Amino acid sequence: MACGYFLLVLHAHLPYIRHPEFEEFMEERWLFEAITETYIPLLKIFENLERDGIPFKVTISITPPLLEMFASHDLQSKYERHMVKLIELADREVARTKREDPRKHSLAIYYLETFSDVLNTYRKYNRNPAEGFKVFRDKGCIELITCNATHGFLPFMMRFPQVVNAQIKIGVEAFQRHMGYRPKGMWIAECAYVPPLDRYLAEAGVKFFFVDSHGLWYADHQPRYGVYRPVITPHEVFVFARDPESSEQVWSSQVGYPGDGRYREFYRDVGFDREYEYIRPYIDSCGERINTGIKYHRITGKDVDLADKELYDLSEAMHAVEEHARDFAGKKIRQIERLYALFNGVGPIIVAPFDAELFGHWWYEGPQFLERFFRHIAKTKVLIPSTPSEIIDSLEIVQVLTPAPSSWGANGYFEVWLNGRNDWIYPHYEEMMERMVELAQKFTNPTELQRRVLNQMARELLLAQSSDWAFIMTTGTTVEYAASRVKTHALRFLELDRQLRSGKIEVGYLQQLEWLDAIFPWLDYRIFA
């Protein structure tokens, strides 16, 4: 009988956004929304599947910035405050919708219950979703992997082997410190690969990573099984490649699932719909209307005006989830059968990586879709959910090749992260990398104060390097924030550099930066030497 494996890979990442100097900060909400709508809902579906004895396997990459934010005490408190307010709003919505459409009223009750449950679950896992994921890792359902330090775009750092090495090793170490064990795999940011990244990964003890489909298609040797079997690089790191069909099936705007009219509409939110005085306490403190997370409408149809959207019906949405999960499972089984025959009985391995935040935050019903999908494939023996480490352990023979330079961004190469909208950042990255390496080699025996300055410079460099900033500049949303982050970290780096070289270190300034940009408190700059 035909048989193959399915590797669901969720890449959980947000840039390090933590502003302890502000009581509230709009961009910190990205984390809060992701916890409420994605990370906790994922934990809930894992709990459901486990309770019902449904076998499931998921690979989750949790990036170091996300781990650091999860563990940050001030962000934890801010998240709780945020949730308390959201629950208060939901409560007011329950009272208010009594006078409105009864369907809205029952949705308000649903939100009140859901948010309270999210907060309880959050507290149950010690206010750190990573601890929740670890519980399921320990049960063998999830493989957790890391990412390079701050999700920096590695192909643009290749001129500085020390910087690449630092990004990779810090990624491993951060994970180990937070999770208590060494990760076997690494998600390289944006799947952005160029040779010889595999050598650095091997040196850091990383056993496997992921590339996009054409990373294997255009490798130095043709991969016999295309993207449907892992390969190994000359430096002996395993590589898994993305199945183009899976993402297309899920996400295409033409045929993909999340566009179904029964699903929840992202853009209609009480943050915009309610009158200003009423909603004022629950939107941004500057008074700008924003999404609160309470939404009463469904997509209805592609060409339907926002104002004409119909009310959301949870049970209808769950019907859609059921249909789509069944459809997806069917497609995967047929794909396995087709490939199994084509490969003369060699089991294909389908790798389906996604941004985790797409499930729940963007596609509200996404986590339920995953749950239903696992329930469906539990009934078949054709498609077996698995993890990279399990696959690797089962391999006896593997093809050796060097993947081609590639990324998972638009057009498949590097232009999303280097184009007319963001190219101004690269001369500054270049300068910082050069100085960091130079200083790390020069200061072999620093004073305590010099050591702190150098460590902080390393933090500023790493924070500036997050690929998110260049990405945001390309997509054209919240560009100002992204630009100010690159500028701020570069300016802080340069100022510290100036103080270090002049020998006039301002302790107050340094202390302040250590407080503001507090990522990786254990960081040792000598990793850049």
Added chain:
Amino acid sequence: MNPNDVMELLDSGLTIQKLRSLAKKLGVKLRRTMRKSEIENLIRKKLETKKVRTNMGKETRRVEASSGKIPVEEPKPVEAKRELPRSYNKDKLILLPVNPFWIHAHWDVSERTKKSFESLGVVRKVLRFYDVTYIIFDGSNAHRTFEVYVDLEWRNYYFNVPMPNADYIAVLGYINTQGIFVPVLKSNVVRTPACSPSSAREEVWMKLARRERKVVEGIGMMEQPVERPFGSSPGLQKEYFELGSGGGAFIWRMVRGVGSGGIL
């Protein structure tokens, strides 16, 4: 006036006269030729800075219990107001690969080099690209040489190159009065990404138990992939934003890849 009230006023759609008087009250300087939308933007900007300041006022300035650091009492560091330097006064020419057919070059020129360029009088500044695939470049042995005239102040240039999977090096220089190219800055080497399957005919396999490698005759890919023509794939990320209704603000469009389903 409370910034939020002003925001609301703005949202309600004011006449240009009202906007002007509002700007005056807030101390926003206007030019006479300014259009309504420009005035509105300036006012919003002003409010943004106010918001930052009000927020700064109620900073908690509490340090995380675990970090054990001394509370910081100073306001935010000053660098927020400064701009990054335009030049680092260094001589550098850096290449980065963009895709199989484009290379990005950026350069910095020190004051000294700039002066020596100036001392030459009017000369053509030239950026040359050399295809140096599998050779050790000595300045004259490139497979192909390309050049463009550049202005040093451009500081960067996107170069369209003909060969994927090839090594390129760039040299910035000038054409002297004898018509000869004089190199000034040499770049690093970059390789353009490949965009077609390898023509290598063999396959290498490894037996994991004994880490034994074996070269066998290749059979190519058993399933021919469905590729996308170069530059034709906007990436699914564009597609998700078209789901639902669009409009409004998807606050954190952090969606990165999920790739382009084939690419190239």
